[in-house]
Amino acid sequence: MFAVNKSVLIAVLLHSCFATIYARVIQEETSSDACPPPQLAFNGTETEQGEVRIRKDYTHIREVKFSGSIGPLGEKRLCKIKCIGGQWVGPLCVDNHDNGRFHPLFRSCKLEYINPHLVVTFRNVSIQTAGWVFPHEAKLQIRCRELGLYKLLGTASPRCQNGVWSARLPSCVPTTLLTNFTEDAPPTLLIRIPSGSASVEPGGELAVFPGSTVHLECLFSRRLGSPDWTWTSPLGQYLTGWAIAAEERDWKYRLSIYYVKPQDSGTFTCATPRGITNSLTLQVAAVHCDPISVSGPHLTIRVEGTRLGHTAIFQCPMGFKVNGAANLTCQASGKWSAPVPTCELVKCESLDTPGGLYEPHLHLEEHNNSYGGRAIFSCAWGYRLMGPPGIECELNGNWSGPLPKCVPIQCPPPVIPVNGHLIQSEAAGMDGGRYAVGSLVQFACRGAHQLEGEASIICTETGFWSHPPPFCKPRCPYLGEPDNGLVAPTKFAYEPGDELQITCSPGFEARLEARPKCLPDGRWSAPLPNCTNYSEI
Ligand SMILES: *[C@@H]1O[C@H](CO)[C@@H](O)[C@H](O)[C@H]1NC(C)=O
Ligand SMILES: *[C@@H]1O[C@H](CO)[C@@H](O)[C@H](O)[C@H]1NC(C)=O
Ligand SMILES: *[C@@H]1O[C@H](CO)[C@@H](O)[C@H](O)[C@H]1NC(C)=O
Ligand SMILES: *[C@@H]1O[C@H](CO)[C@@H](O)[C@H](O)[C@H]1NC(C)=O
Ligand SMILES: *[C@@H]1O[C@H](CO)[C@@H](O)[C@H](O)[C@H]1NC(C)=O
Ligand SMILES: *[C@@H]1O[C@H](CO)[C@@H](O)[C@H](O)[C@H]1NC(C)=O
Ligand SMILES: *[C@@H]1O[C@H](CO)[C@@H](O)[C@H](O)[C@H]1NC(C)=O
Ligand SMILES: *[C@@H]1O[C@H](CO)[C@@H](O)[C@H](O)[C@H]1NC(C)=O
Numbered sequence: 001m002f003a004v005n006k007s008v009l010i011a012v013l014l015h016s017c018f019a020t021i022y023a024r025v026i027q028e029e030t031s032s033d034a035c036p037p038p039q040l041a042f043n044g045t046e047t048e049q050g051e052v053r054i055r056k057d058y059t060h061i062r063e064v065k066f067s068g069s070i071g072p073l074g075e076k077r078l079c080k081i082k083c084i085g086g087q088w089v090g091p092l093c094v095d096n097h098d099n100g101r102f103h104p105l106f107r108s109c110k111l112e113y114i115n116p117h118l119v120v121t122f123r124n125v126s127i128q129t130a131g132w133v134f135p136h137e138a139k140l141q142i143r144c145r146e147l148g149l150y151k152l153l154g155t156a157s158p159r160c161q162n163g164v165w166s167a168r169l170p171s172c173v174p175t176t177l178l179t180n181f182t183e184d185a186p187p188t189l190l191i192r193i194p195s196g197s198a199s200v201e202p203g204g205e206l207a208v209f210p211g212s213t214v215h216l217e218c219l220f221s222r223r224l225g226s227p228d229w230t231w232t233s234p235l236g237q238y239l240t241g242w243a244i245a246a247e248e249r250d251w252k253y254r255l256s257i258y259y260v261k262p263q264d265s266g267t268f269t270c271a272t273p274r275g276i277t278n279s280l281t282l283q284v285a286a287v288h289c290d291p292i293s294v295s296g297p298h299l300t301i302r303v304e305g306t307r308l309g310h311t312a313i314f315q316c317p318m319g320f321k322v323n324g325a326a327n328l329t330c331q332a333s334g335k336w337s338a339p340v341p342t343c344e345l346v347k348c349e350s351l352d353t354p355g356g357l358y359e360p361h362l363h364l365e366e367h368n369n370s371y372g373g374r375a376i377f378s379c380a381w382g383y384r385l386m387g388p389p390g391i392e393c394e395l396n397g398n399w400s401g402p403l404p405k406c407v408p409i410q411c412p413p414p415v416i417p418v419n420g421h422l423i424q425s426e427a428a429g430m431d432g433g434r435y436a437v438g439s440l441v442q443f444a445c446r447g448a449h450q451l452e453g454e455a456s457i458i459c460t461e462t463g464f465w466s467h468p469p470p471f472c473k474p475r476c477p478y479l480g481e482p483d484n485g486l487v488a489p490t491k492f493a494y495e496p497g498d499e500l501q502i503t504c505s506p507g508f509e510a511r512l513e514a515r516p517k518c519l520p521d522g523r524w525s526a527p528l529p530n531c532t533n534y535s536e537i
Contacts, residue, residue, distance in 0.1 A: 035062075035083035068093055070105070071135040073123060079105075106136030107163025117150055117172035119143050121202030124333060134160045143204030144172040148189035151175055151278045156204055175278055181221040181251070186278040187270050188219040190252075196260065197309025199329045199337070205281040207332035209308040212260045216280060217243070218253040218270035225273035229255040233266035260284050289330035298343035306330060316343035319371040321397060346371035348393035351403070361406035369393050379406035382437040382461070410434040411459035414441055419449040420472035435459045445472035448522030450493050474522035484508040485531035494518040504531035 068079035068091065080102060081090030092102040113130045114120055120127040121141040122134065134140070138160045144150035154170030177188035191198070196212020208214055220227045222242060229240045236257075243252040257264055262284045269279040287308040294301050298320050304310040312328040324341030331337050348369045351357060357364065361383045366376035376390040387404030394400050413433050416422060423442040435441070442456040453470030460466050475493035485504040494500075498518040502510045508531035517525040 035086055035088055071108070071138060072127075072132045073125060075135070106161075108133045108135050109138070109160035109163055109165050110134075111140075111169075113169075115169070115171065117145050118169070119145050119202070124202060124331075124335065126202070126338065136160055136162055141203045142170055143200075143202065147200050147204060147206065148191055148278070148280060149175060149177060151186040152204060176219045176221075181219070181224075183221075183224055183272070183274060184276065186276050187227055187253075187272055189270060189278050189280050190217040190219065191215070191280070192217065193309075197305075197307055199309040199331050201283065201332055205283045205332075207283045207285050207287075207308055208260050208264075210260055210262065210284055210286050212309075214257045214260055214282070216255045216257075216268055216270075218255070218278075219251055220253055220270075220272055222250040222253075227253045227273070228271050229253070229268065230271065231255075231266055231268045233264050235263050236266065257282075262286075283332055285332045287330070287332055287334050289334055289336050292328070292336065292340055294340065296340075296342045299341070308332060312336065314341050318395065319346055320344060321346050346393070346395060346397050348373075348397055348399050351375055351399075357403065359403050359405060362403065366390075371395060371397075375399070377404050382409055383407060384409045384463070409437045409459075409461055409463050411437075411439070411463055411465055414457060414465055415469045417443060417445070417451075417470055417472040419447070419474070420445045420451065420470070437461050437463075443470050443472075448474055448477065450475040474520060476518035476522055476524050479516070479524065479528040482510070482528055482531050485510060487528070496520040496522070500524075500528070502529055502531070507534050508532060509534050 062083045065080040077093045079091045079093040081088045095103045150172035155167040159166040175186045175188035179185040192215040198208040240255045265284045267281045271277045300315045303312045310330045314326045320343040322341045323344040325338035328336040352367045361380040363378045374392045383406035392400040439459040445451045449472035451470045454467040458466045488501045500516045510529040
């Protein structure tokens with residue numbers, strides 16, 4: 001058994017039930033016991049290439065050490081997997097609390113859901129979205145978003161213990177200001193800092209710069225009795241009582257701390273006559289944050305100062321948006337509440353995706369998803385745009401409207417002529433009595449009727465038929481010629497009103513009561529007469 005220091009430059013991802021580790025192999029130890037190549041992937045994607053490339057290398061390797069990056073913030077730790085009895089075991093990672101010994105990674109915990117009232121912080125980084133996975137021993141800090149307006153119920157700092165949170169995530173209970181001053185609600189605590197500065201810390205404490213003045217106002221309906229302020233700072237002597245101003249005197253029970261000193265740190269609790277409480281923890285800290293240095297282009301900044309509680313507000317010019325937090329507060333840790341943001345060009349979601357637009361039949365004619373740019377659409381043949389043909393990328397990064405739709409162009413059912421009918425040759429193109437573009441319909445006339453107009457018409461892209469529907473006009477049929485006689489005029493069909501003139505050959509005569517006349521319904525008024533031998537009459 002011997003150690004080699006091959007620097008195989010591969011990015012490794014090991015999936016195990018313990019954790020997801022993005023790593024780079026830094027050292028391997030070889031032996032003659034063969035393990036299959038460990039399950040490897042490049043940046044989260046398992047690749048054939050990776051397998052093939054290392055299969056050869058791993059046949060004699062017994063231990064692989066790599067630098068793992070663990071948890072959502074990518075904490076770096078030395079980890080290893082070991083080949084034991086032909087199987088990879090691990091990962092084991094160095095535990096900084098145990099003299100750098102290797103330990104199995106305990107199960108991580110997932111944050112499935114974040115109640116919108118909660119502000120969740122992990123290692124001073126605010127966690128905005130659910131779905132994060134936290135390593136074993138990770139401790140979250142949780143507070144209610146509106147300090148004083150809600151009371152946190154439950155533990156403010158749950159810890160991940162081998163896949164299970166040490167406590168349920170807390171919830172936020174609305175206080176008197178939100179419940180219309182009902183007697184069973186915890187009192188609302190309002191904070192006013194008429195002079196000085198303060199910051200709301202991730203753990204829900206109010207960090208105050210020394211020398212500030214703090215008014216804590218406990219909101220309670222005076223006609224229900226007086227609440228009571230208590231505090232944990234042993235030397236504290238504070239002025240408490242109902243506010244004086246007429247509009248406040250019936251609902252604001254105040255505690256005032258003038259010229260805050262470090263020994264004022266502690267928890268201040270307001271209890272209603274029924275003993276329902278709400279508390280606020282004050283932490284006095286003479287902290288300054290480092291001045292903010294802005295390096296990126298476009299970014300403008302308005303800094304109040306670098307003292308605890310001071311804010312820095314960032315802005316970007318038109319067409320850009322602040323990427324990150326636009327408001328930073330100097331916190332008790334001496335750090336700004338978030339990293340300095342950058343200005344990012346406003347872009348709308350790209351519509352030009354490889355899968356095409358999800359709206360079938362819709363085509364992009366033009367696509368510019370920068371602020372002020374536009375997307376222009378068209379539809380496939382036989383479809384018509386419904387909605388504006390173009391949308392613009394707006395300043396907020398949203399398109400000015402939804403994508404238009406493509407609706408099939410259809411012609412209405414054609415008018416069927418009286419005494420006629422359709423020959424449904426293209427029934428496939430029909431949709432609920434309507435016809436798709438390109439559908440062809442043919443007409444025929446019934447009985448003694450003749451088609452006048454186009455016998456077949458087609459549904460065009462305009463949604464109209466190529467021609468008006470034909471008419472079926474009544475017509476008398478040609479009766480043929482009588483024996484020994486002639487008929488005039490001769491036509492294939494006769495219009496109503498036409499009369500037949502019969503001329504018999506010499507020696508023959510037609511016995512005529514009336515000349516046959518074409519009637520309006522397409523029938524002859526009389527049958528074709530016979531030319532009979534004169535001598536027979
Ligand atoms: C893996 O991802 C990191 C950061 O996302 C990148 O810097 C690195 O080049 C990627 N490596 C490979 C092999 O794709
Ligand atoms: C609060 O109380 C007032 C007066 O009793 C009433 O008019 C109002 O509707 C209540 N509001 C809510 C949200 O219950
Ligand atoms: C940023 O801070 C300013 C001044 O304190 C405040 O008016 C504004 O509402 C804050 N904006 C955000 C997004 O928190
Ligand atoms: C987070 O902030 C607290 C003070 O609020 C500080 O004591 C602590 O060291 C910070 N933690 C990290 C990981 O930066
Ligand atoms: C996209 O639109 C913006 C705003 O009208 C314009 O400044 C930019 O040049 C356009 N980009 C392209 C590639 O046409
Ligand atoms: C952008 O559109 C989304 C989805 O319609 C909407 O939720 C969001 O509020 C819009 N953003 C702005 C800044 O209007
Ligand atoms: C014409 O002659 C035929 C055969 O002789 C007869 O059936 C028919 O009724 C005659 N037509 C008329 C109008 O007399
Ligand atoms: C008409 O009938 C008579 C007698 O039947 C006959 O003699 C004569 O030839 C006929 N005429 C013609 C033109 O057929």
